[in-house]
Amino acid sequence: MENWRCSNCKTENRPEAKFCRACGEPLPEREQPETPAAAAGPSERPIQDMSRSILDEIRSDQRASFGKSRGALDKFKSSLPKLSDLKVDLKAEMPDLNALLKEKPHIARATTRDLKLVIRLHKRLNYVLAHCDRPFISSLEIFNASYEPAEDIRIRAWIATDYGEPWQKTVPSIPAQKSYVESNIVIPLSKSRLQQVRELEKANLRIDIFVEQELEVSQTIPIEVLPYNEWYYHPDFGEIIACFVQPNSEAIEKIISMVRDRLRRGSQDTSLDGYQSRDPAKVVRMLEALYLTLQQDLQLSYINPPPSFEQAEFLPDGSNTLSQKLFFPEQILKHRRGTCLDLALLGAACVERMGLDPLCFLIQGHAFFGAWLLEHPMANAAIKDHDVVVKLVSANAWLPLNSTTFASTPPRGFEECVAEGRYYLGDAQKFKCAVDVASARHHGFKPIPPMVLGPDPIAGPGSGGGYKK
Numbered sequence: 493m494e495n496w497r498c499s500n501c502k503t504e505n506r507p508e509a510k511f512c513r514a515c516g517e518p519l520p521e522r523e524q525p526e527t528p529a530a531a532a533g534p535s536e537r538p539i540q541d542m543s544r545s546i547l548d549e550i551r552s553d554q555r556a557s558f559g560k561s562r563g564a565l566d567k568f569k570s571s572l573p574k575l576s577d578l579k580v581d582l583k584a585e586m587p588d589l590n591a592l593l594k595e596k597p598h599i600a601r602a603t604t605r606d607l608k609l610v611i612r613l614h615k616r617l618n619y620v621l622a623h624c625d626r627p628f629i630s631s632l633e634i635f636n637a638s639y640e641p642a643e644d645i646r647i648r649a650w651i652a653t654d655y656g657e658p659w660q661k662t663v664p665s666i667p668a669q670k671s672y673v674e675s676n677i678v679i680p681l682s683k684s685r686l687q688q689v690r691e692l693e694k695a696n697l698r699i700d701i702f703v704e705q706e707l708e709v710s711q712t713i714p715i716e717v718l719p720y721n722e723w724y725y726h727p728d729f730g731e732i733i734a735c736f737v738q739p740n741s742e743a744i745e746k747i748i749s750m751v752r753d754r755l756r757r758g759s760q761d762t763s764l765d766g767y768q769s770r771d772p773a774k775v776v777r778m779l780e781a782l783y784l785t786l787q788q789d790l791q792l793s794y795i796n797p798p799p800s801f802e803q804a805e806f807l808p809d810g811s812n813t814l815s816q817k818l819f820f821p822e823q824i825l826k827h828r829r830g831t832c833l834d835l836a837l838l839g840a841a842c843v844e845r846m847g848l849d850p851l852c853f854l855i856q857g858h859a860f861f862g863a864w865l866l867e868h869p870m871a872n873a874a875i876k877d878h879d880v881v882v883k884l885v886s887a888n889a890w891l892p893l894n895s896t897t898f899a900s901t902p903p904r905g906f907e908e909c910v911a912e913g914r915y916y917l918g919d920a921q922k923f924k925c926a927v928d929v930a931s932a933r934h935h936g937f938k939p940i941p942p943m944v945l946g947p948d949p950i951a952g953p954g955s956g957g958g959y960k961k
Contacts, residue, residue: 510542513549606637607666607701607709614726616805616813617651618718619686620735623940627676634673634701634709636666645672646702649679651695655717656681686720693717718815723833725814725854727807730874730925733852734932734939736818736837739844741942743821747838748845750785751778766847772865772888775848779863779891780906782842786835787898794899795829820942829899833859836895840929841939849930851890853881853913856922860913862892864930873932878920885917892917 497504498512498519505513512519610633617628629649636642643665650658657680666672695717701709718724723736738744748764755762760777767775786792798817805813819827819834821841830838839861840850849869851862865888875881884890892913897904917923 506545506548509545509549511545513552607642607703608635608637609633609699609701609709609711610635611697611699611711611713613697613713613715614728615713615715616718616724616815617681617686617715618689618722618724619683619720620724620732620940622656622681622683622686624732624735624937625678626729626732628679628697629677630675632674632677632699633671634663634666635671636668639668641668642666642703644704646705647674648698648700648702649677650698651679651681651715651717652698652712653695654682655685655695686717689717689719691719719817721818721820723814723816723818725925727809727811727813727876727925730854730876731927731932731935731937733837733854733927734873734929734937736940737840737844737850737852737929738821738837738939738942739841740939741821741841743825743942744838744841744845746825747782747785747790747821747842750789751781751842751846754781754785754789764846767867768847770866775863775865776891778846778848779843779893782839782846783893783898783906783909786839786842787903790825790828792824792835792899793829793901794835794896795831797831797833822942832896835899836861839893839895844929849928851892852927852929853892853917854924854926855916855919856924858916860893860895860916862890862913864928865889865891869930869934870928871931873928873935873937875926875928876924878923881917881923881926885914 498515498517500517501512501515503512503514505519510519511517610631611629612631613629621628628651632647632649634645634647645663645666647661647663648658649660650656659677659679661674663672693716695715697713697715699709699711699713700707723733725733752762752764755777758781760781761774764778798819804815807813816831816833818837819830821838824830824834824838836852836859840852843850843861843863849864849867851864853860853862868889881890885892891910894909894912894916897909897912
């Protein structure tokens with residue numbers, strides 16, 4: 493049976509269709525074969541035919557739509573690559589991470605720098621440290637944390653506000669991820685300004701870093717400026733005590749004249765010629781005459797240290813710093829008293845003025861002096877090895893003299909002074925350091941200038957009082 497064509501849209505339809513499946517228009521009626529009357533009632537037949545026709549059309553449309561979808565799906569599947577063809581070298585395809593980090597935009601390279609500053613320093617200074625040009629900054633490290641070199645760098649460091657001139661250094665370049673280190677920096681300090689310090693002052697270390705004339709890093713570190721007459725002991729430079737041994741002061745000259753007079757009264761050789769005689773016995777006689785002069789002629793007495801308000805620093809290695817204000821020889825001679833450290837420095841200055849090589853001993857809570865019996869300075873000025881000190885004393889190369897024995901009451905003899913010095917050096921737990929002053933001189937630890945006696949501003953002229961630099 494041929495399909496019927498819709499007169500409206502020309503779509504072919506099934507013979508039994510009543511409506512066009514495309515546009516829904518009624519199709520013209522055509523003759524149908526007769527059917528028995530019993531097959532369906534006159535009222536039911538048209539409804540059944542219409543329902544069957546609609547269902548057939550729906551099924552036909554579904555089959556056509558499913559066929560199209562199935563064809564599209566098969567076509568999509570055939571276009572996909574096989575899993576075996578998807579072998580990819582992921583490591584080769586990954587970009588180089590380091591290369592990506594290094595590739596900065598041009599504007600970032602031109603304007604961004606990342607400099608890290610690490611400073612190691614001693615946070616206390618005074619006139620003596622400046623006098624012997626000791627480095628205030630032990631190391632200054634600039635780390636370039638960026639991935640581009642830093643060019644045309646200028647470093648500037650000074651003690652603010654008015655303690656001296658700045659130290660400056662120009663560095664052409666610091667490569668990326670590299671450090672520049674400057675060691676043992678000596679900042680130019682005003683000695684006249686430091687001589688004016690009578691009590692501890694607060695100051696600041698300022699450090700500026702310029703890159704291509706632009707300030708990139710600025711750091712301020714608080715420090716302390718100690719009084720002019722304060723001895724500061726640090727394990728890194730124990731030799732600094734030699735700077736307070738002042739053999740050329742006027743007070744020392746007066747004492748040495750008294751020593752010579754004592755030798756003359758005893759009908760002994762009055763020449764204070766050091767080691768020229770190469771006779772240790774003569775050195776001992778010179779030291780005994782000095783001891784009796786300090787004890788009997790000057791009648792010096794002991795006194796507690798003057799007030800100092802600086803706290804000890806406890807260092808990472810378990811050691812600690814010490815500091816104490818001092819009486820200079822002129823003050824000791826005027827007041828006829830001093831601490832154990834004052835009297836030890838006075839005795840060492842007299843030993844050096846007589847042409848001998850003095851020693852300074854530091855133990856816990858005490859200080860005293862001594863001398864070489866033969867001229868043989870050490871390579872290192874500060875000796876911290878207790879065994880070395882004991883060997884030198886036991887071999888009679890060193891003669892220790894306790895600095896407070898001649899100031900004791902009742903008076904004790906020279907032999908007791910030596911015996912007490914040996915006793916103090918026998919305790920390894922309390923021993924801190926022995927300083928060979930002659931060796932310290934060779935290492936640059938020169939004596940600071942002596943104080944000059946002047947009129948006392950309170951007592952007036954002729955009083956023999958006050959002091960000025």
